[in-house]
Structure formats: structure tokens, C-alpha cells
Amino acid sequence: xxxxxxxxxxxxxxxxxxxxxxxxxxxxxxxxxxxxxxxxxxxxxxxxxxxxxxxxxxxxxxxxxxxxxxxxxxxxxxxxxxxxxxxxxxxxxxxxxxxxxxxxxxxxxxxxxxxxxxxxxxxxxxxxxxxxxxxxxxxxxxxxxxxxxxxxxxxxxxxxxxxxxxxxxxxxxxxxxxxxxxxxxxxxxxxx
Amino acid sequence: xxxxxxxxxxxxxxxxxxxxxxxxxxxxxxxxxxxxxxxxxxxxxxxxxxxxxxxxxxxxxxxxxxxxxxxxxxxxxxxxxxxxxxxxxxxxxxxxxxxxxxxxxxxxxxxxxxxxxxxxxxxxxxxxxxxxxxxxxxxxxxxxxxxxxxxxxxxxxxxxxxxxxxxxxxxxxxxxxxxxxxxxxxxxxxxxxxxxxxxxxxxxxxxxxxxxxxxxxxxxxxxxxxxxxxxxxxxxxxxxxxxxxxxxxxxxxxxxxxxxxxxxxxxxxxxxxxxxxxxxxxxxxxxxxxxxxxxx
Numbered sequence: 082x083x084x085x086x087x088x089x090x091x092x093x094x095x096x097x098x099x100x101x102x103x104x105x106x107x108x109x110x111x112x113x114x115x116x117x118x119x120x121x122x123x124x125x126x127x128x129x130x131x132x133x134x135x136x137x138x139x140x141x142x143x144x145x146x147x148x149x150x151x152x153x154x155x156x157x158x159x160x161x162x163x164x165x166x167x168x169x170x171x172x173x174x175x176x177x178x179x180x181x182x183x184x185x186x187x188x189x190x191x192x193x194x195x196x197x198x199x200x201x202x203x204x205x206x207x208x209x210x211x212x213x214x215x216x217x218x219x220x221x222x223x224x225x226x227x228x229x230x231x232x233x234x235x236x237x238x239x240x241x242x243x244x245x246x247x248x249x250x251x252x253x254x255x256x257x258x259x260x261x262x263x264x265x266x267x268x269x270x271x272x273x
Numbered sequence: 274x275x276x277x278x279x280x281x282x283x284x285x286x287x288x289x290x291x292x293x294x295x296x297x298x299x300x301x302x303x304x305x306x307x308x309x310x311x312x313x314x315x316x317x318x319x320x321x322x323x324x325x326x327x328x329x330x331x332x333x334x335x336x337x338x339x340x341x342x343x344x345x346x347x348x349x350x351x352x353x354x355x356x357x358x359x360x361x362x363x364x365x366x367x368x369x370x371x372x373x374x375x376x377x378x379x380x381x382x383x384x385x386x387x388x389x390x391x392x393x394x395x396x397x398x399x400x401x402x403x404x405x406x407x408x409x410x411x412x413x414x415x416x417x418x419x420x421x422x423x424x425x426x427x428x429x430x431x432x433x434x435x436x437x438x439x440x441x442x443x444x445x446x447x448x449x450x451x452x453x454x455x456x457x458x459x460x461x462x463x464x465x466x467x468x469x470x471x472x473x474x475x476x477x478x479x480x481x482x483x484x485x486x487x488x489x490x491x492x493x494x495x496x497x498x499x500x501x502x503x504x505x506x507x508x509x510x511x512x513x514x515x516x517x518x519x520x521x522x523x524x525x526x527x528x529x530x531x532x533x534x535x536x537x538x539x540x541x542x543x544x545x546x547x548x549x550x551x552x553x554x555x556x557x558x559x560x561x562x563x564x565x566x567x568x569x
């Protein structure tokens with residue numbers, strides 16, 4: 082590059098660079114103490130624990146991380162984030178990784194979790210609020226888990242816990258425009 | 274005083290009794306609630322797990338509505354809504370880039386002036402009024418369950434101590450009931466995986482309730498509709514795989530309402546899967562001594 086050429090803005094194409102751009106986090110600050118995984122209520126069920134996911138981000142293993150189902154087991158309970166001794170914020174990192182995976186290809190997320198998130202967002206986009214019965218039906222259709230929890234429905238109805246009609250807000254169109262504006266920022270449609 | 278109220282989606286359906294009991298109790302305590310007009314869903318887990326901008330924008334819309342209404346403070350009884358609203362307030366104050374992107378989406382002036390409060394903080398501020406009006410719930414040992422989102426992450430929620438909170442115990446003490454000392458009060462109940470990974474939620478719930486029971490609790494007090502549904506509705510499934518739990522799960526507002534001798538129907542006490550009836554009729558029947566009370 083000659084001296085006369087404009088200096089390009091620094092762009093780090095690595096996964097940690099992408100994460101930094103999306104979340105402002107510095108994954109290099111993680112020194113693998115493992116405290117995040119030690120306190121994680123879902124670590125026992127995760128193929129890769131939070132500190133292992135972090136290490137893979139540091140090592141730029143994009144596909145391995147984004148296709149790991151462990152991402153979708155995080156409950157964002159924030160225990161890791163509250164305890165991290167170097168303020169790495171693993172919960173925010175996992176949200177960022179899920180966002181990148183969802184942008185790249187929503188089918189990277191396991192079917193049931195993907196179906197849930199899509200059905201949930203669809204409720205907000207359609208009504209402005211979540212209509213629980215509509216959420217459950219849509220989730221079942223999207224996930225194929227038709228019989229899960231079917232026995233709970235009568236008990237919930239009996240206790241007045243299941244509204245039968247959606248509650249549409251006046252600003253429904255406003256909420257829909259927020260979705261559209263965020264899709265514009267992301268450069269693609271939010272799958273719902 | 275008038276307080277902004279953001280009920281959130283659950284309080285309009287599955288957790289109707291939380292809404293009912295809050296309104297009844299706050300009226301009895303002289304707190305006037307003004308619902309945020311035309312509020313929309315906070316976005317919950319599904320928004321923040323898939324699109325950060327959307328998650329912040331959806332919650333910020335509600336803060337902007339509250340501001341437009343002239344509300345100085347908004348109380349969100351759902352711990353997840355509280356957390357999302359507090360996150361939006363925090364992000365809009367600290368991430369100028371994202372705030373600039375989001376402000377035009379809100380279609381109304383937004384100066385980020387509305388304070389966000391959870392239900393425990395509200396009741397903590399009312400302990401003296403509660404203590405003055407209550408009939409003590411003597412011989413009732415309860416486990417105060419915070420779960421995740423009331424106290425974490427500390428810089429965002431700015432509430433109590435993230436590892437050793439004491440606020441809910443202070444409210445319970447004001448009702449004359451005894452808070453037991455136990456280990457799992459800050460563990461997550463499984464929250465948003467309730468539908469899509471029920472077995473995990475049942476495992477976590479069982480660990481939480483078994484610990485509460487082992488430490489002498491006769492009931493568990495919660496301040497979140499997600500925690501309630503995961504511990505109450507899913508309790509039958511937990512028991513199918515282990516020893517009986519039979520622990521009624523009460524909203525904090527219901528416990529305060531019981532101490533204020535409000536009508537059980539107005540508190541929605543009959544709407545739970547695990548009935549709290551035994552607690553009201555014969556509170557002294559099953560009263561093991563609680564362990565040492567918490568250090569303030």
C-alpha cells in the first residue's frame with residue numbers, strides 16, 4: 082500500500098472482531114478461570130460449557146461455535162456475568178453469538194428453541210403483546226411437539242389462566258415498524 | 274403517591290392472580306397505580322436471544338410511553354420485564370451509538386428519565402406500613418426465592434446484593450412470617466425454556482424446591498410470573514420423578530395480602546396448581562423450626 086492511499090478503517094474480520102463490533106465485548110480478556118461454567122445452571126446439559134465457547138471464539142472457530150446447540154441452552158440468568166472476575170460478560174457474548182447464528186442461518190438453532198423464539202416474536206409483531214394460547218399453538222405447529230403439555234390446558238383454563246382471545250394494542254403498527262426498522266439495521270428479516 | 278405500572282403479558286393471562294393481588298394489596302397500602310398506556314411486550318428472552326437492537330427498542334418504547342404520560346417511576350412486577358426495562362434504560366444511557374439508532378424508532382421524545390422498579394423494592398419501601406396494618410402470619414415458614422433477574426447483573430438492575438440479598442426476607446418479616454435460610458434462592462428456575470425444554474426446567478425446579486423443603490419451608494414466595502409457573506405448574510412433574518414436595522408457591526403480593534387479611538378470592542389464592550389452602554386454615558400444623566435467620 083502506498084502512502085498516498087487512504088488508510089482503511091480498521092476492520093477485524095475474526096469472530097472476536099465481529100463480536101466486538103456487535104457487543105463491544107473484548108473476549109481476549111477471558112483467562113479461562115472457568116467460573117462462568119462452575120456457576121451455570123445449564124452447564125451440565127451443555128455439550129460445550131460457557132468457558133469452552135469463549136475459548137473457541139478466541140480461537141476464531143466460527144462455524145464450530147455458531148452451530149453449537151449449547152448456545153441455545155443459555156437461560157441468560159446472568160450468574161456468569163455477575164461473577165466473571167474480568168468483566169467479560171459471557172451472557173452478553175452468548176446473546177451476540179445467537180444473534181450471529183440466527184442471522185447466518187436460523188436452522189443452526191435446535192428446532193424446539195428456534196420454534197419457540199420465532200413463535201414468540203411472531204406474537205409481538207402481530208399483536209404488540211404475547212397471546213399465550215396463540216404462542217403455544219404456533220410453537221407446537223412450528224416444532225412438531227404437538228402433544229407436549231396438552232394435559233395442562235384444561236387445568237389452566239379451569240384456573241382462568243388461559244386467555245382465549247389476543248389483546249391487540251393500539252400501537253400495533255408502531256411495534257411492527259420497530260421490527261422493520263431493526264430488520265433494516267440487521268440487513269435482513271427477523272425470522273418469526 | 275402514584276406509581277407507573279407495567280404489568281407485562283403474563284399478568285394478563287397465566288399470572289392473573291399476581292395482577293389481582295398486587296392491585297388489591299397496593300390499594301390497601303395507599304399506593305395508586307397508573308398503568309403505562311398501550312404498553313407492548315418487553316421482548317423477553319426471544320428478542321434478546323436473537324436481536325439486541327430489537328430487544329432494547331421494544332423495551333425502550335415502553336419507557337418512552339411512560340415518559341410521555343409523565344410517570345417518574347415504573348414498577349414491573351415480572352422479574353423478566355423488570356430486567357429488560359432496566360437493561361433498555363441502561364443501554365440507552367451508556368451506548369450512544371445504539372441509542373442514536375433506536376431513538377427515531379420510538380416516534381416520540383425520549384429522554385430516558387423514567388426509573389424502573391421491581392416489586393420487591395416497592396414492598397421493601399412499604400415494610401413499615403405493612404407492619405402497622407398486618408395480623409402476623411405466625412408459625413409460617415417461607416423460603417424467599419429471588420431467581421435470577423431481580424438482582425443480576427448488578428450494574429444494570431442496581432438492586433440489593435447479587436449474591437446475598439435481604440430485601441425479600443425483610444418484606445416477609447414485616448408480615449410476621451419467618452423467612453428460612455436456604456441455599457438455592459438465587460438459582461435460575463429455567464425461565465424461558467419452560468415450553469421448549471421442559472425436562473431441564475423440571476430438573477432445576479425440583480432441586481430448588483427440595484432445598485426449600487429441606488430447610489423447613491412450608492411455602493415458597495416468588496416475585497416473578499415465570500418463576501411461579503415453573504415452580505407451581507411444573508411441580509406435579511417434579512413429584513412424579515421424586516419425593517413429594519407439596520409446596521404452595523405464593524406471589525409476594527399474595528403473602529402481604531394474607532397478612533392484611535384481604536379476601537383470599539381477591540388475592541387469587543384459589544388459582545394455583547398447588548393449593549395454599551392448608552397454610553391459611555392450619556398454619557401451625559406443619560411447622561418445623563427454621564434454621565438461623567439471615568444476617569442483614
